[in-house]
Amino acid sequence: MIGTAMMSIEDDVQQLGFFQDYWENFLHDFWKQFLWTDGYHYTGIAITLWLLVASVSLGFVFSVPLAVARVSKRRWISGPVWLYTYVFRGTPLYVQLLLIYSGMFGLDFVQAHDGLKHFFQEGLNCTILAFALNTCAYTTEIFAGAIRATPYGEIEAAQAYGMSKFTALRRIVIPAALRRALPSYSNEVILMLHATTVAFTATVPDILKVARDANSATYKTFDAYGTAALIYLSITFILVWLFRRAEARWLAHLQPRKH
Amino acid sequence: MFLEGYGPLLWQGTMVTIELSVLSLLVAFVIGLAGAGAKLAPSRLLRYPATVYTTVTRGVPDLVLMLLLFYNLQIWLNDFTDWRQMDQIDIDPFAAGVVTIGFIYGAYFTETFRGAFLAVPKGQLEAGFAYGMSRWQVFHRVLFPQMMRFALPGIGNNWQVLLKSTALVSIIGLADVVKQAQDAGKGTFHMFFFIAVAGGIYLALTSISNLALIWLEKRYSAGVRSAEL
Numbered sequence: 001m002i003g004t005a006m007m008s009i010e011d012d013v014q015q016l017g018f019f020q021d022y023w024e025n026f027l028h029d030f031w032k033q034f035l036w037t038d039g040y041h042y043t044g045i046a047i048t049l050w051l052l053v054a055s056v057s058l059g060f061v062f063s064v065p066l067a068v069a070r071v072s073k074r075r076w077i078s079g080p081v082w083l084y085t086y087v088f089r090g091t092p093l094y095v096q097l098l099l100i101y102s103g104m105f106g107l108d109f110v111q112a113h114d115g116l117k118h119f120f121q122e123g124l125n126c127t128i129l130a131f132a133l134n135t136c137a138y139t140t141e142i143f144a145g146a147i148r149a150t151p152y153g154e155i156e157a158a159q160a161y162g163m164s165k166f167t168a169l170r171r172i173v174i175p176a177a178l179r180r181a182l183p184s185y186s187n188e189v190i191l192m193l194h195a196t197t198v199a200f201t202a203t204v205p206d207i208l209k210v211a212r213d214a215n216s217a218t219y220k221t222f223d224a225y226g227t228a229a230l231i232y233l234s235i236t237f238i239l240v241w242l243f244r245r246a247e248a249r250w251l252a253h254l255q256p257r258k259h
Numbered sequence: 260m261f262l263e264g265y266g267p268l269l270w271q272g273t274m275v276t277i278e279l280s281v282l283s284l285l286v287a288f289v290i291g292l293a294g295a296g297a298k299l300a301p302s303r304l305l306r307y308p309a310t311v312y313t314t315v316t317r318g319v320p321d322l323v324l325m326l327l328l329f330y331n332l333q334i335w336l337n338d339f340t341d342w343r344q345m346d347q348i349d350i351d352p353f354a355a356g357v358v359t360i361g362f363i364y365g366a367y368f369t370e371t372f373r374g375a376f377l378a379v380p381k382g383q384l385e386a387g388f389a390y391g392m393s394r395w396q397v398f399h400r401v402l403f404p405q406m407m408r409f410a411l412p413g414i415g416n417n418w419q420v421l422l423k424s425t426a427l428v429s430i431i432g433l434a435d436v437v438k439q440a441q442d443a444g445k446g447t448f449h450m451f452f453f454i455a456v457a458g459g460i461y462l463a464l465t466s467i468s469n470l471a472l473i474w475l476e477k478r479y480s481a482g483v484r485s486a487e488l
Contacts, residue, residue: 087462090461090462090465090466091423091458091461091462091465092423092424092425092426092427092437092461093423094426094427094429094430094437095426095437095454095457095458095461096458098437098441098454099451099454099455099458102441102444102450102454103444103450103451103452103454103455104451106448106449106450106451107451193320194319194320194321194322195320196320197320197321197322197323198322198427198430201430208320208322208323208326211323211326212326221327221330221331221334222327222331222334225323225326225327225330225331226327228323229319229323229324229327232318232319232320232323233315233318233319236318236319237318
């Protein structure tokens with residue numbers, strides 16, 4: 001009895017070692033593709049981070065003026081921005097990407113125009129465009145909410161100093177609103193990282209594309225997607241840590257007192 | 260012809276999307292309640308696994324988890340049936356989709372419910388016990404209805420995100436509205452049009468849920484005093 005029990009434990013240990021070798025072999029074959037290149041193109045983490053940085057930066061740049069427009073009292077300014085954020089927040093990002101990547105290319109006016117044709121032929125362009133439009137819509141709403149939360153006393157003080165509308169926005173309202181928006185903004189950036197996974201459907205070789213290729217080459221489904229999951233988890237943790245540092249710096253006045 | 264003859268297929272796809280979303284919501288709801296219970300439990304044996312579950316699940320993209328679970332569920336089941344020397348059981352892809360999405364969003368619901376349970380004032384529970392109610396009575400008469408009131412905005416948010424994330428199941432081969440629209444687009448060479456129709460269907464679904472949520476929130480905040488500045 002004891003003998004057989006020992007045997008099965010040894011089997012288990014051996015099997016565990018076997019799985020470890022298995023995963024190590026897997027990583028040995030694919031680590032470079034997962035990190036930055038397959039020898040010809042950039043792939044994996046490099047592409048995922050590029051997608052994230054490009055779309056989030058574009059989204060940020062456009063969302064600040066859009067957020068100001070969104071809180072405007074004039075309906076003809078705030079209305080179109082409302083419609084834009086409503087449509088892009090009410091439909092899945094994957095559908096938006098399909099519309100831009102598979103849909104646009106077939107349209108007559110795109111086919112007729114060489115520049116547009118080349119632009120929409122390239123998966124990476126379409127992906128960044130779709131991602132930027134999507135994250136810009138969410139970011140606009142986040143910033144608009146933060147601008148609405150500006151204490152009226154601050155605006156009155158700015159007016160009392162004789163600041164023009166633009167100066168008050170630039171010096172008082174927007175800097176404070178961006179700080180206030182930081183916690184929700186960090187959430188949006190992390191959601192965007194997770195959303196970049198649909199990029200492979202437009203043939204962009206991001207982390208998940210490498211995992212899919214590795215899966216079809218080896219049939220090691222768990223290793224392939226498990227590795228991808230671990231990488232995404234690590235990037236998420238790093239982002240969370242970075243944003244925590246940023247909050248400690250820019251929201252220091254809201255921290256609980258330490259002494 | 261209306262939608263170039265693809266109307267019925269798109270309707271079928273829409274139904275698949277709705278069924279998948281609603282069933283996943285139910286699974287996620289149950290997992291969320293259990294998870295919140297585990298996270299608030301005094302026992303570490305319950306708390307730690309629940310914390311690992313919510314952290315990992317929310318830290319990994321939906322699509323990666325979907326691919327990981329969707330394909331591996333069948334492989335694991337095959338290993339199990341081999342081991343027990345049973346016949347192979349084929350998992351229905353739709354059921355696998357429900358389980359997968361339910362599992363992922365269960366983590367988000369766990370956090371929502373945990374926050375809502377904590378928001379119920381302790382004094383109310385103590386008052387319940389002081390009236391001689393049992394633990395179960397306090398739970399279903401005081402804690403649960405109050406908790407739902409606090410959880411509702413979070414539930415609404417999660418539902419909208421869940422509904423939109425079902426678009427990803429077309430990637431793992433389920434015939435949802437996105438898949439049907441893609442097929443229609445390929446068949447007619449009017450890809451843009453059909454994808455836009457799919458987008459419109461999603462927009463209609465999210466708009467309807469928005470209205471329903473506003474109504475629910477009004478209902479659940481009956482008796483809450485509010486003051487306008």
